Amino acid sequence: MNKIFPFVGVCIILASCKHNKPANESADIQYKGDTICISGHSVVNSKIKLDTVTAQNYSAEFNTTGTVKVIAGQMAEIAPPFDGRIGKSFVRPGQKVDAGTPLFELHSSDFFEATKSYFQTLQTMKMKTLNLQRRRDLVKNGVGVAKELEEAETDYEVALKDYENATAMLKMLNLNPDDISMGQTLNVVSPIAGEVVHTNIVIGQYVKSDAAPLAVVAELNKVWVAAQVKEKYIGAVNADDRVEIHTDANPGQVIAGHIFHISELLDEETRSIQVLVACDNKDRKLKPGMFAGVRFISRPQVSIIVPSTALLQTEEDACVFVRAGEGQYVKRRVKTATANASESLITEGLQASEVIVSEGGIYLMEH
Numbered sequence: 352m353n354k355i356f357p358f359v360g361v362c363i364i365l366a367s368c369k370h371n372k373p374a375n376e377s378a379d380i381q382y383k384g385d386t387i388c389i390s391g392h393s394v395v396n397s398k399i400k401l402d403t404v405t406a407q408n409y410s411a412e413f414n415t416t417g418t419v420k421v422i423a424g425q426m427a428e429i430a431p432p433f434d435g436r437i438g439k440s441f442v443r444p445g446q447k448v449d450a451g452t453p454l455f456e457l458h459s460s461d462f463f464e465a466t467k468s469y470f471q472t473l474q475t476m477k478m479k480t481l482n483l484q485r486r487r488d489l490v491k492n493g494v495g496v497a498k499e500l501e502e503a504e505t506d507y508e509v510a511l512k513d514y515e516n517a518t519a520m521l522k523m524l525n526l527n528p529d530d531i532s533m534g535q536t537l538n539v540v541s542p543i544a545g546e547v548v549h550t551n552i553v554i555g556q557y558v559k560s561d562a563a564p565l566a567v568v569a570e571l572n573k574v575w576v577a578a579q580v581k582e583k584y585i586g587a588v589n590a591d592d593r594v595e596i597h598t599d600a601n602p603g604q605v606i607a608g609h610i611f612h613i614s615e616l617l618d619e620e621t622r623s624i625q626v627l628v629a630c631d632n633k634d635r636k637l638k639p640g641m642f643a644g645v646r647f648i649s650r651p652q653v654s655i656i657v658p659s660t661a662l663l664q665t666e667e668d669a670c671v672f673v674r675a676g677e678g679q680y681v682k683r684r685v686k687t688a689t690a691n692a693s694e695s696l697i698t699e700g701l702q703a704s705e706v707i708v709s710e711g712g713i714y715l716m717e718h
Contacts, residue, residue, distance in 0.1 A: 399711035417578035428564035435459030545570035597644035
């Protein structure tokens, strides 16, 4: 039964063209709904071009803009943790550093008090630990007082908490409490491995803890390009898309990237989402803050592509004319997406092997 339907449909179309003639029987073009019949001697036949629809591999692509950014967690701005005076500088711009590498030396009375507090709490905690152990032994041997044991446990808990707070303070400064000594100066270190991209360390300068960062360390072997994708293109972006980066600083050169993250949040003002594209940057051609052109290229998929000249726009949607027989055409509504300047991607409404009017369809429109 399925093989009969196309033939029956053509017959119906032919019949409709024969029996729906207007008052003027010699009319070259006759219309019945979406069906158009053209007489063999009509000049319209010479003005239209026919093409057979084919399926082909197609990669959707579109262009947008983006900004080069340091990858989150790969940049550290190092400010003085205490008020004090800078005694030494250990780095210069462009220098490679590891996590824990000293950047500058700071003489600070506040740091002296912090180390003093640490050693005091350490000593108190040791004393309270010994006292607690002694009270437990006495109670265990039946000669201790339970109330005194409870007091010893409370004192130990307080001393332990003070010690932990003092230790945490030192660890926030990337200092190992086991390696410090009373009266030492503070070596402010880098919390990450990377490259010193900025320094404002002046030996002898007195700085305050709320001052601007004195050094910036960043890992720039890889960077992000934050691309802004307009709302109409959101559905065209997929995690496995190929991405090409272009910059004015490197004209004609393509830098490869891959999608790291597609934001779920739409910016209501720009009507766009942010797509983070990860790029290798060992050659340092991408500078943070630099503007870049971004081209997204999807994986090839079998798709229906037609010349843009085949599409006609109505008030509601786009349409094409499909050949239904000799001199017979049916106006078919289709859904499209832009492929390039001369072609359009048909997402719904056409199938391979159908014959369409690729040029001159305007002559078939009812006026």
